[in-house]
Amino acid sequence: MGLEEEMKETSESVYPGKQIAVIEEFLPGSGTYVSDNGFVRSVETGVLTKNLKSRKVSVAPRKRVDLPRIGDEVMGVVISLSGVFGNVTIESVNGVPYKGAKGVLYPTRRVRKNERQFDPGDFIVGVIESDINRTYHVSIRDGRHGVILGACQQCGAKLGRKRGPRPVLRCGRCGEERMAEISGLYGRLP
Ligand SMILES: [Zn+2]
Numbered sequence: 001m002g003l004e005e006e007m008k009e010t011s012e013s014v015y016p017g018k019q020i021a022v023i024e025e026f027l028p029g030s031g032t033y034v035s036d037n038g039f040v041r042s043v044e045t046g047v048l049t050k051n052l053k054s055r056k057v058s059v060a061p062r063k064r065v066d067l068p069r070i071g072d073e074v075m076g077v078v079i080s081l082s083g084v085f086g087n088v089t090i091e092s093v094n095g096v097p098y099k100g101a102k103g104v105l106y107p108t109r110r111v112r113k114n115e116r117q118f119d120p121g122d123f124i125v126g127v128i129e130s131d132i133n134r135t136y137h138v139s140i141r142d143g144r145h146g147v148i149l150g151a152c153q154q155c156g157a158k159l160g161r162k163r164g165p166r167p168v169l170r171c172g173r174c175g176e177e178r179m180a181e182i183s184g185l186y187g188r189l190p
Helices: 002-006
Strands: 007-014 019-022 032-034 039-042 046-051 056-061 073-082 085-093 096-106 123-130 136-139 146-149 159-162 168-171
Touching (some): 019 056, 073 096, 085 123, 096 123
Antiparallel strands (some): 019 039, 032 039, 073 085, 073 123, 085 096, 123 146
16 A cells, blocks of 8 residues: 555646646656756656655656547547538547547537538537547537637637627637637637
8 A cells, every 4th residue: 555655646647848846846757857947847748647755756658549539539620611510630639649630520419500610720629429431520519629719710810709698709810700619618728
């Protein structure tokens, strides 16, 4: 029992440059470095381990399966539309950067004619529903999902969220507004 308590492994995900501790608290172990002002930071994307006995922190690269799986939460970018569907490139899987996969994004059932839930350039979060025909079919299932950062269709700037009874995305540069299926995590890219 003692060993488990000493080797306190957290499930916290860290990314390059992330501040983990200060040098007075923990020594830098593998996968970490010390920056200005004595901050211990992560070298890479991985899982943080704090050893309370040796007062050392380390970061191990996160092991993951080769391919995204059904049920994985993905973040991606809409590159084009095919009718009400979005063609997306997947940028991360369960918060871990992942390159080279493409998918199709489905609107929620609430979609109406002429209603657009996402547009090209938007960053979206969704869940892989299936991988039939070697395509990742991504759905918007709950409040975390949807557009997490929108792109202005007029000028290309990033859109802000304008609150209200029916929130919309608004361009601070050109004033363009549009509706979207907005994620509850809007503005916080994973
Ligand atoms: Zn604009």
